[in-house]
Amino acid sequence: xxxxxxxxxxxxxxxxxxxxxxxxxxxxxxxxxxxxxxxxxxxxxxxxxxxxxxxxxxxxxxxxxxxxxxxxxxxxxxxxxxxxxxxxxxxxxxxxxxxxxxxxxxxxxxxxxxxxxxxxxxxxxxxxxxxxxxxxxxxxxxxxxxxxxxxxxxxxxxxxxxxxxxxxxxxxxxxxxxxxxxxxxxxxxxxxxxxxxxxxxxxxxxxxxxxxxxxxxxxxxxxxxxxxxxxx
Numbered sequence: 001x002x003x004x005x006x007x008x009x010x011x012x013x014x015x016x017x018x019x020x021x022x023x024x025x026x027x028x029x030x031x032x033x034x035x036x037x038x039x040x041x042x043x044x045x046x047x048x049x050x051x052x053x054x055x056x057x058x059x060x061x062x063x064x065x066x067x068x069x070x071x072x073x074x075x076x077x078x079x080x081x082x083x084x085x086x087x088x089x090x091x092x093x094x095x096x097x098x099x100x101x102x103x104x105x106x107x108x109x110x111x112x113x114x115x116x117x118x119x120x121x122x123x124x125x126x127x128x129x130x131x132x133x134x135x136x137x138x139x140x141x142x143x144x145x146x147x148x149x150x151x152x153x154x155x156x157x158x159x160x161x162x163x164x165x166x167x168x169x170x171x172x173x174x175x176x177x178x179x180x181x182x183x184x185x186x187x188x189x190x191x192x193x194x195x196x197x198x199x200x201x202x203x204x205x206x207x208x209x210x211x212x213x214x215x216x217x218x219x220x221x222x223x224x225x226x227x228x229x230x231x232x
Contacts (some may be wrong), residue, residue, distance in 0.1 A: 014076035020142025027136045028058040031128040036101035045117035050125040055115045057136045064143040065184045066104035082177040101188040108192025128201030174176035
């Protein structure tokens with residue numbers, strides 16, 4: 001989105017910060033699969049007590065991916081959103097904002113179902129060895145601090161070296177972009193918690209009410225059907 005809007009620096013910035021927190025989430029997922037022998041989150045549940053270190057790392061990575069302040073994703077997503085809006089693409093900005101909320105929602109769902117859910121995972125869940133936990137600890141530092149650490153140096157050094165204009169981080173729009181991005185992240189987290197944590201509403205009833213849209217999503221928008229079930 002940033003590159004398409006003509007803003008390569010925010011794109012590179014988000015690539016760098018994304019590398020830290022997404023790798024952390026992949027390793028946390030690997031830790032869960034290693035312990036439970038499945039990648040089905042609905043076969044997991046109530047793992048916070050037995051896998052608290054993995055749970056903490058998963059939580060940190062999820063908050064960074066959702067773009068919650070002061071984690072890395074907040075700074076890099078804000079840079080992308082600000083530039084897309086500043087360069088005259090309000091529709092793309094709205095779509096990106098909606099997907100940011102969706103990201104926060106599905107990460108909340110994953111964390112709640114896996115670590116706090118009412119269903120108890122089968123077998124004997126156990127924490128992963130240091131071989132997995134130590135790299136996750138290093139990546140967690142990046143997920144927490146990469147945004148604030150890299151924001152100014154990348155903007156100044158790269159813009160000077162490449163002759164490009166530094167990205168805005170709200171710039172011409174003041175606090176509007178970070179405020180909207182934060183609202184999207186917190187809104188997604190709230191809806192995820194209400195649906196899967198406090199059970200204020202039943203997600204399955206929402207899916208049933210959506211009818212054709214739910215079926216289209218479950219069938220991957222019929223892409224596999226059109227392609228004959230296989231891709232070259």
